[in-house]
């Protein structure tokens with residue numbers, strides 16, 4: 203891979219305190235999660251490279267974690283001023299955290315940075331969907347209006363995290379997000395179904411897995427053409443849909459496609 207094919211992308215995570223910014227970064231960079239994170243004071247930095255094999259690109263993500271508490275807001279500004287990407291995180295169980303994205307964070311980012319900044323919205327804590335206070339469709343509609351990438355995520359169970367960063371990477375290099383590449387850039391026919399795959403590996407023999415792979419591969423093709431199912435591929439590269447219930451309990455869910 204040549205130097206030209208490697209690009210550095212500065213990403214900043216913003217949002218109210220306790221929405222899960224630090225947890226998303228830990229999950230993404232070290233695949234770890236803590237139930238009782240200390241609230242961030244100031245800011246911290248992590249990095250992770252990803253390969254977009256299909257496009258012969260490597261992206262070095264420089265990821266800045268910021269403090270959500272109001273008293274740190276002035277300091278936080280320094281970190282989003284030079285960012286290429288801002289991920290605005292809200293907690294799906296706290297309406298106020300979504301309102302603050304609309305009323306505060308989005309405006310701050312737009313007014314303080316260049317127009318080219320890529321904005322992504324992470325609807326985090328999807329594992330707590332029983333307590334959801336923010337209508338997902340409303341959030342998705344808002345993301346579309348502002349031209350933001352939208353992903354439902356859970357730092358606790360990993361759902362949507364790799365996908366969020368891959369989609370950001372693709373947009374950063376001006377390419378279509380490829381649903382079939384996994385985090386290592388390998389083509390993966392089961393990318394909607396990681397947990398289901400694990401369950402299959404535990405519970406079934408190899409023959410069953412082969413059959414499931416065929417099925418999933420077909421389902422993936424179907425989903426890419428379907429607006430109402432697991433993934434919404436309506437030719438709008440900014441708006442991605444994961445089935446939030448599947449995030450939590452993939453084991454018992456069947457993939458559905460109209």
Ligand SMILES: Nc1nc2c(ncn2[C@@H]2O[C@H](COP(=O)(O)OP(=O)(O)OP(=O)(O)O)[C@@H](O)[C@H]2O)c(=O)[nH]1
Nearest residue numbers: 220221222223224225237239241242270327357358
């Ligand atoms: N159930 C669940 N809990 C989560 C998730 N993400 C984070 N948490 C928990 O929510 C709490 C706050 O998470 P943090 O990652 O520290 O939140 P933050 O946005 O970094 O907060 P500040 O640093 O104060 O701005 C922690 O107790 C996490 O364990 C998630 O996806 N699901």
Ligand SMILES: [Mg+2]
Nearest residue numbers: 223224241242
């Ligand atoms: Mg934090």
